[in-house]
Amino acid sequence: MEMVNTCSIAQVNEDEFISTLNRFLLPSSPIRREELLRGRGTQLDDIKKALACSGRHVFVHGDRGVGKTSVAQTAAYLYQSTDGDPVLVGCDAGMSFYTLAKSIADNLVKSDPTLKKRVSSYGAKAGGKYLSVEMATSLEKGEVPTPTSVDAAVALIRFAASAHSRSPVVVVDEFERMTSLEDKALFGDFVKQISDQSVPIKLILCGVGESLTDLLGEHESCFRYLASIFLPRLGITPLMEIVEAAAVALGVEIDDYFLRRMAMISDGFPHYIHLIGIELFWSLFNDEDVPTKVAGKHFGKAINEAVNNVEPHLKKIYEQATQKYNDDYEYVLWALAYHSDPERRSTEVYESLGEIMEQLGLPQLDRGKFNNRMNMLKRKAHGEILTGSRTGWYRFREPVVRGYCRLRADRAGVVLDRSHAFDSAGALPPPRLKQLE
Secondary structure (H helix, E strand, O other): OOOOOOOOOOHHHHHHHHHHHHOOOOOOOOOHHHOOOOOOOOHHHHHHHHOOOOEEEEEEEEOOOHHHHHHHHHHHHHHOOOOOOEEEEEEEOOOOHHHHOOOOHHHOOOOOOOOOHHHOOOOOOOOOOOOHHHHHHHHHHOOOOOOHHHHHHHHHHHHHHHHHOOEEEEEEEEHHHHOOOOHHHHHHHHHHHHOOOOOOOOEEEEEEOHHHHHHHHOHHHHHHHHHEEEEEOOOOOHHHHHHHHHHHOOOOOOOOOHHHHHHHHHHHOHHHHHHHHHHHHHHHHHHOOOOOOOOOOHHHHHHHHHHHHOOOHHHHHHHHHHOOOHHHHHHHHHHOOOOOOOOHHHHHHHHHHHHHHHHOOOOOOOOHHHHHHHHOOOOOHHHHOEEEEOEEEEOOOOHHHHHHHHHHHOOOOOOOOOOOOOOOOOOOOOOHHHOOO
16 A cells, blocks of 8 residues: 555645545546556556567456556556657547557657658658658648558558657557457557567557457457456455545545445446545545544445436436336346346346345335346347346446446445455445444
8 A cells, every 4th residue: 555644634624635535536537656556466567568578569458447547557657668658549439440540640749849850850751761752741741641551550650659759658548449340450450560560669458348359350360469458347455445545645544344335336346436435535524523534424425426426428327227117127227236246147136136125125026027127128218238148147238337236226225245256355244324324
């Protein structure tokens, strides 16, 4: 854990309080500092080894919301040479390979007042060694051209890298938004060529997917140039450490019980633990008594505010699925999110639903109605929030929605999975919120 100067939350003014929170809890921004990146030491070591290998690049992949961008940007800032900052590029929906290559080059030469001079000294005029006359002419005017072939893209990136720094690192985020198989194949050829030609640049790609095949199709010839770094969901301990570090910095005492409960609700997705942590400390700071120890009332308020302030697209997915004539759909979603397993049989989900209904003091749904709800949640009218990979098996189409379901259930006083699989320390089951207030 990072060593910090601590003081009581009662002794800091609002500006100091906000500054401290922003150092440790970032629900809407990626982390770029290794000491704040909890539970990802193994992945950072793997990235280090990959980038140390000549011609090798990195592909960070996993579910949406597990922290891929934070891992990628932290690694980029660690391994970028000191004469520049890493380049951060995002894929737009349907982006082509050529527009992505131009975007990378744009950012590599961004705001370089000596660009014209660099082009001339690079030996690029009149069909020079690397750049075509057309590309050189465009660059001399301060305009980065869009390449029209893989060879042209390699030449452009080689020049742009030389104008940036000794060892530029480029992060390409949301690569899954490049959907064309043709563009994926072109990108695979590009990766192969910049490696084979020893172009002095390192790529760290990020994408939602379980494998490189999900993200690059069948272009297996480029896979040997890419280290596959899969990010699983975070375990209980690193999730707890995220909030604990902020508590230490603010001089706040927080029981292990509350830390563990926040981690279990978050279900392995860092976004939720950061969000709940932010709301928890604001709850203490705004308390008239300015206590230095977390109580049930602070935790309850934090959960309520976290539900209200969650990312809009998560709320939209959930509400489209559940805003119908009754609450059955919501309870069924909670039942699917009840256990840490990402994919569950309908019989298991039905058993979980029974436990939820018992906590709510409501009768269990009959099996026919339950089956109907599960199947409806796979349809467009309900946002296709669920998907089925096998007969009788279900999972969330967007796994990160699981955490929001757990957050909503906790706000309603429903405890999901008292023996969460991530809870290796065997914590006591969390009581319902009304018992805490």
